[in-house]
Amino acid sequence: MRQEYTQPLDSPIESDRNVFSLLDDRARRTPDESLIEYVGDDGKWKSFTPVExxxxxxxxxxxxxxxxxxxGDxxxxxxxxxxQWTALxxxxxxxxxxxxxxYETNSPAQVRMIFNDSNVKMAFAEDDVQRDKIDVVRDSCLDLKDVYVIALGAIEAIEKFGQGVTDEEFWQREKAVKGSDLATIVYTSGSTGTPKGIELTHSNFVFITISGVQFMHDALNKPGRRMLLFLPLAHVFARFMELVCFAGSMTLGLSSDLKTILTDFRTFKPTFILAVPRIFEKIYNAASQKAGSGVAGHIFSHAAETAIAWSKVQQSGQPIPWVLRIRHAIYNKLVYSAIMQIFGGKVEYAVSGGAPLNATIAHFFNGVGLPLLEGYGMTExxxxxxxxxxxxYRIGTVGIPLQGVTVGVDETGELCIKSRAVCAGYHNHPEITKAQIVDGWLHTGDLGSIGADGFVTLTGRKKDIIITAGGKNVSPAEVEASVMxxxxxxxxxxxxxxxPFIAAIISLDLQETNTWLKSEGAEPVKDLKEASENPIVRAEVERAVNKANELVSRAESxxxxxxxxxxxxxxxxMLTPSLKAKRQVITEHYKALIDNVIYAPKSRQ
Structure with missing residues (x-):
């Protein structure tokens, strides 16, 4: 490795524990505290103690x-x-x-692929909509036996089945689960467009969970700590944060409807938030839109400029000028305190992950009083x-390694990671495992640098994977090929x-377009400009896009x-010798189109 940095452990972490032991230990440590809270059918927060x-x-x-x-099933x-997801x-x-x-957004074709690749024997579906996806492909999922619907009493049914099983039988099974055993297979987008199953062991989860608690002890372990989780639990980051709550002393609030998230913030009053950058962008934009374009809009604009300026000076380590301090204090009363109330008024930290965080958004929230602690990781x-x-914390970096984690940069500039949390491998793909994990080093596909004090800065992407503001990894090859x-x-x-979403830049073949137009009984066009504006051609492109979108989930479409x-x-x-589009060149060439047309900023009303 050209660069290498290790963050030492404060205390040793046992290697042979299983995931359930984290919950069992919490039940023994704090049996009567509130562990999990959720909104019931009556709209009020309900709770489970660790023992319950x-x-x-x-x-x-x-x-x-x-x-x-x-x-192994x-x-x-x-x-x-x-x-219910967490309990199951x-x-x-x-x-x-x-x-x-x-993911709830996965298509039936994706469900079939995942079920068959991992030999799923039993499935739990949220409701009839999710069950229908399974039913469409059930005949081709040869290992699948039982399907239960959570909304139709699945939890109660499974508990009823278990009444004839003794405690002794359960504990015998639980004690047999070792750290080296697989706990889950999580499917993530690969460079070919086909999801790959990442094999994660009990030891992987236990190690990184306890490492995280040691790393952020004050944020996670002090009395009264509360975290609101609203990311999908199909995402490994969300499951990790659940386990952090079990291993620490936090109360975990669960929410899934982004339409109610502001109400949930206000009523749950978290001290800690985990979210993708898009959430913070939406809150920033909502605050700006609410201010409008009059006097309130003028005040918000200056308040935002002040928050960003204050944050930049604070990050530089220089003393904050007295004029900026006074402006910041005034806007804190007029604007910032109201923004902090959006999060419930108690939040101290927020972790942003899953996608790169825009520096302006990071400086804004830091200046408002909510540090967004950017991090980096992979399903692997x-x-x-x-x-x-x-x-x-340092805005513009993704931070330092968690305890017990080593980061390196190889001779090509690729960021590599070595730790006990690195996956066991890629399910049914030993050739990918061999290529991606070399001598214990996971090659991430991202380019980066490591400072002398361990802070990591990402400098580019080696993989051809798009990461949206919502944290969705999208491999474009399959959809692009379909459109073409x-x-x-x-x-x-x-x-x-x-x-915030996936879009596409499409070029036409003039000769083939005219051939197609003639076959449709339409007049040919004289050039590409006329072709691009032709409503018949546009309708055909739209048809091709819609057909391609059927291959993937909405977030990938x-x-x-x-x-x-x-x-x-x-x-x-624009093209390689093998006639493949050069994404980076094309994206840069059409930057104005992308920024000002495709993702045109919404004007204030």
Whole structure:
């Protein structure tokens, strides 16, 4: 490695513990505290103590045993974030079976692929909509036996099945689960467009969870700490944060509806928030829109400028000028305090992950009084590997390694990670495992640098994967190839890195377009500009895009496209010799179109 940095552990972490032991230990440490809180059918917050939740998990685990789930069997969950998701997940893993999380937005084709690749034997669906996805492909999922619907009493049914299983049978199964055993297979986008299953062990989860608690002890362990979690639990980062709450002393609030998130902030009053950058962007934009364009808008604009300026000076380590201090204090009373109330008024820290964080947004919230601690990790590292510390955080970096984690930069500039949290491998793909994990080093596909004090800065992406502002990893190859099947399309280049949704820039083949127009009984066009403006051609492109979108989830689909009146060639640098589009070149060339048309900022009303 050209550069290397290790963050030492404060205390040793046992290597042979299983995930259930984190919950069991919490039940013994703080049996009567509030562990999990959720909004009930009456709109009020309900809660489980650690003992109540552990007993619920054991009851479900007994039911799984009664239904024939054995160690190593795969059980899928397709549902929104809820206590039921968490309880089922813990129950599955507690008896040595594997949880297979599936996003609610996955298409039936993706469900079929995941179920067959991981040999799913039992599945839990949120409701009829999710069950219908399974039913569409059920005949081709040969290992699948039972399907239960959470909204139709699945929890109660599984508990009923388990009443004939003794405590002794459960504990015998639980004690047999070792740290080296697989706990879950999490599917993430690969460079080819086909999701790859990441094999994560109990030891992977336990190590990184306890490391995280040691790293952020004050934020996670002081009395009265509360975290509101609203990311989908199919995302490994969300599951990691649940386990952090179990291993520490936090109360975990679960929410899944972004339409109610502001109400949930206000009523739950978190001290700690985990979110993707898009959430903070939405809150910033909502505050700006609410201020409007009159006097209030003028005040907000100056308040935002002051917050950003204050943050930049604070980050530089220089004394803050007295004029800026006074302006900041005034706006704190007029504007910032109201923004902090949006989060419930108690929040001290927020961790931003899953996608790059815009520096302006980071400086704004830091200046308002809410440090956004940016971090970095992958499914392959069991979520986080690097994060900014609560004290001494640096905007523009992704922080320093968690305790017990080593980061390196190889001779090509690629960021590499070595730790006990690095995955066991890629399910059914030993060749990818061998290529990606070399001598214990996970090659991340990202380019970066490491400072002398361990702070990591990302400098680019080696992989051709788009990461949206919502944290969704999107591999564009499959959708792009589908769009280019259309007779009028020459090239389709998807964009959306750090943006709120996926879009596409599409070029046309003039000769083929005219041939197609004639076949449709329409008049030919004289040039690419006329072709790009032709409503018949646009309708055909839209048809091709809609068809391609059927292959993927909504978050991965093309939501908007622009047809450009240009030809992509090797001569103008847009194509490689093998006629593949150069994404970076095209994205830079059409930067104005992307920023000002496709993702046009919303004007204030």
């Amino acid at each position: 939740f552990r007993d619920k998990v054991i009851a479900l685990a007994k039911g799984l045993i009664a239904r024939g789930i054995k160690p 795969s059980v899928a969950i397709i549902a929104h974030t809820s206590w 997940d813990m129950a599955v893993m507690s008896i040595g079976a594997l949880t297979i999380p599936v 590292t069991c979520a986080p590997a690097i994060v900014n510390p609560p004290k001494g 099947v259309s007779p009028v399309v020459s090239q389709c280049v998807m964009v959306g890195d750090r943006k 093309i939501r908007k496209f622009e047809i450009v009146p240009d030809e992509f060639t090797e001569a103008n640098g």
